[in-house]
Structures are given as C-alpha cells and as structure tokens.
Amino acid sequence: MTTGTRTLGTTGPQVSALGLGCMGMSALYGGADRAESIATLHAALEAGVTLLDTGDFYGMGHNELLIGEALRAAPAAHREQALISVKFGALRDPDGAWAGYDGRPAAVKNFAAYSLQRLGTDHIDVYRIARVDPDVPIEETVGAIAELVERGYVRHIGLSEVGAETLRRAAATAPITDLQIEYSLISRGIEDEILPTARALGVAVTAYGVLSRGLISGHFTPDRQLAAGDFRSFSPRFQGDNLRHNLDLVEALRKIAEQKGVTVAQIAIAWVLSRGEDIVPLVGARRRDRLAEALGALEVRLDQADLAAIEEAVPVGAAAGDRYPSAQMAHLDSER
Numbered sequence: 001m002t003t004g005t006r007t008l009g010t011t012g013p014q015v016s017a018l019g020l021g022c023m024g025m026s027a028l029y030g031g032a033d034r035a036e037s038i039a040t041l042h043a044a045l046e047a048g049v050t051l052l053d054t055g056d057f058y059g060m061g062h063n064e065l066l067i068g069e070a071l072r073a074a075p076a077a078h079r080e081q082a083l084i085s086v087k088f089g090a091l092r093d094p095d096g097a098w099a100g101y102d103g104r105p106a107a108v109k110n111f112a113a114y115s116l117q118r119l120g121t122d123h124i125d126v127y128r129i130a131r132v133d134p135d136v137p138i139e140e141t142v143g144a145i146a147e148l149v150e151r152g153y154v155r156h157i158g159l160s161e162v163g164a165e166t167l168r169r170a171a172a173t174a175p176i177t178d179l180q181i182e183y184s185l186i187s188r189g190i191e192d193e194i195l196p197t198a199r200a201l202g203v204a205v206t207a208y209g210v211l212s213r214g215l216i217s218g219h220f221t222p223d224r225q226l227a228a229g230d231f232r233s234f235s236p237r238f239q240g241d242n243l244r245h246n247l248d249l250v251e252a253l254r255k256i257a258e259q260k261g262v263t264v265a266q267i268a269i270a271w272v273l274s275r276g277e278d279i280v281p282l283v284g285a286r287r288r289d290r291l292a293e294a295l296g297a298l299e300v301r302l303d304q305a306d307l308a309a310i311e312e313a314v315p316v317g318a319a320a321g322d323r324y325p326s327a328q329m330a331h332l333d334s335e336r
C-alpha cells in the first residue's frame with residue numbers, strides 16, 4: 001500500500017497523507033501495551049507513514065521516550081523519513097494534574113532542550129505550543145520557536161487549537177506550516193472561519209480526533225468500561241444520553257459503510273481526507289490492527305452520492321455534548 005503524500009502548508013515538508021498520533025500509547029485512553037505500541041510505530045513507518053505526532057506532556061515524557069526507542073530500533077531508511085511533530089507548554093503536577101500553560105520564550109527553549117534529549121534527535125520537525133498561554137502574546141512564543149529554527153533545533157513552526165485572529169498574528173511573526181486542531185464529522189467548528197483563514201495564509205491543517213477519540217470509530221460500545229483518568233470518562237460526548245445519541249449517529253454511518261464494504265472508521269477518516277489536500281488526518285492507532293484499518297481509509301473513494309449520504313446521516317452540529325469538558329473548553333483559543 002502507498003499512503004500518498006500531502007504538503008504541510010506553503011512552507012512545510014511533504015508528509016504521508018495520514019499521520020500517526022501517538023498520545024494514546026502513553027496517556028489519556030487508559031493503559032496501552034508498550035510492545036504493541038512500538039510494533040504499531042514500526043508498522044506505520046513500514047507502510048510509509050512519515051508524520052508522528054506527540055506532546056512532551058503525554059505521559060510526562062513517556063511518549064517521546066517511546067518514540068525515540070521505536071525510532072532507534074527501526075531500519076535506518078524508516079528512521080530517516082520520520083518527521084516528528086511535538087507539542088509543548090502544558091504543565092503537569094507530579095500526580096498528573098494539569099497546571100496551566102507556559103509559552104514564555106525561556107520556557108519554550110527549556111521544553112525543546114528536554115524533548116530533544118528524550119527523542120534522541122538533533123532537531124524537532126514541527127514544534128508548537130499545545131494551547132496558547134493567556135499571559136504571553138503569541139508573537140513571543142512563536143518568536144522563540146523561530147529562534148530555535150534559526151539555530152537548527154526546529155525545522156518548522158506549527159500551532160494548536162488557535163482561532164483565526166491568533167493564526168493571523170502568528171503567521172505575521174514567522175512562517176507557520178500547520179494548525180493542529182480537532183476536525184471530524186462531528187467536530188466541524190473550523191469550517192466557518194478557521195479553515196478559510198488557514199487556507200488564505202497557506203497553513204495546512206493536521207486534524208486530530210477524526211474518530212472523535214474512538215466515539216465514531218464503530219468500535220465504541222455503550223457498556224465499555226473506561227479506566228480511571230481516561231479522557232472519555234469525563235468528556236461530555238461520552239456521557240449518558242449524549243453517548244446514546246452520538247452512537248445512534250454511528251449506526252447511521254455504519255449503514256453507509258456496510259453498503260460500501262468498508263468500516264465506520266474508514267468512512268470517518270476518508271471523509272476528513274476528502275475535505276481538502278491541505279488536511280492531514282492524525283489517527284490515534286496504538287495497535288497494528290487499528291492502524292491497518294485506518295490505512296485502509298486511503299483506499300476509500302467517496303463520490304458525491306456517498307458524501308451526500310454521509311452528510312444526511314451526520315449533519316453539521318449533530319453531536320450531543322461539547323468536545324471537551326468546560327474547564328478545558330476555556331483553554332481553547334479556537335472556541336473564543
């Protein structure tokens with residue numbers, strides 16, 4: 001199978017049409033199997049996936065160490081083609097509690113120094129703050145990353161979950177390759193203003209949550225037991241009546257998937273792929289079978305009739321519940 005490629009904005013690198021989001025291998029979705037995570041990373045590289053997404057706060061460094069270990073054990077050709085996208089800035093307590101964001105220039109350089117060590121690389125391909133630090137103008141945070149670019153420690157600058165105005169201010173400070181932001185059949189908030197702004201600025205979108213954290217994967221069942229600390233145990237979309245309503249949408253999607261002889265997850269990923277060549281879905285596979293399913297989406301062709309049927313099954317705004325709990329919604333510059 002070939003994954004095909006897409007380009008990250010007017011100034012960024014070519015990447016595989018699907019990226020691998022590694023968060024769930026370390027955090028937020030309950031326990032993950034370390035050996036299977038590494039096998040999944042290797043299978044992704046083998047299949048031609050070049051974009052690996054992580055955050056220094058995913059398991060407090062665990063995810064970067066895992067990626068570093070997987071890359072060291074991978075064939076040189078695969079290692080050399082890997083592009084690592086790192087988010088920084090989220091502060092944690094020793095017990096894992098979230099403690100705000102730090103986008104001060106000195107902190108940016110400090111975060112980068114630690115990430116380079118954990119990843120075992122001499123540069124980070126795309127570097128971005130996970131959430132805007134409300135106390136630090138975005139120009140200062142992006143300016144600090146631009147300095148790291150000049151010094152060769154970072155290749156490209158990205159953004160995460162910012163709104164149109166912040167996107168414009170950041171792009172006026174330094175070239176921005178991509179905006180990482182949630183985008184899926186049931187999270188279409190970027191379509192009115194943020195996506196057109198990104199397009200006008202030549203900034204790509206790396207879309208996360210294309211399966212809405214598993215909710216629209218076709219594998220999530222109402223009786224699924226979630227581990228303590230699993231994001232989904234406090235995400236509004238996974239609670240009570242909201243969950244029942246949202247899983248009804250999945251059943252409507254399943255009918256379309258079955259008619260096409262593909263899976264629900266493949267329809268959901270293929271739909272995001274169909275939204276533009278400047279959009280690169282990050283899939284959160286942490287097992288080889290899930291990865292294989294996700295990669296299968298690259299073979300799915302959605303014609304106008306398919307797209308109309310999908311829109312009818314899951315109209316804009318169809319989901320019940322916000323995409324984050326209210327305290328976390330408040331950190332989203334993209335939701336202002």
Ligand SMILES: NC(=O)c1ccc[n+]([C@@H]2O[C@H](COP(=O)([O-])OP(=O)(O)OC[C@H]3O[C@@H](n4cnc5c(N)ncnc54)[C@H](OP(=O)(O)O)[C@@H]3O)[C@@H](O)[C@H]2O)c1
Pocket residue numbers: 020021022023024029053054055087130160161180181207208209210211212213214215217219265282283284285286287289290291293294
């Ligand atoms: N910038 C940001 O604010 C931000 C926020 C969140 C995530 N991200 C990045 O985006 C990446 C993707 O996000 P995500 O993990 O929430 O997205 P996702 O791909 O929507 O959800 C992943 C979940 O879907 C389940 N799933 C079921 N079938 C799958 C399949 N065929 N392929 C992949 N997953 C399948 C997984 O299953 P199992 O439970 O069976 O493993 C996992 O729990 C993350 O890893 C992270 O790198 C960025």
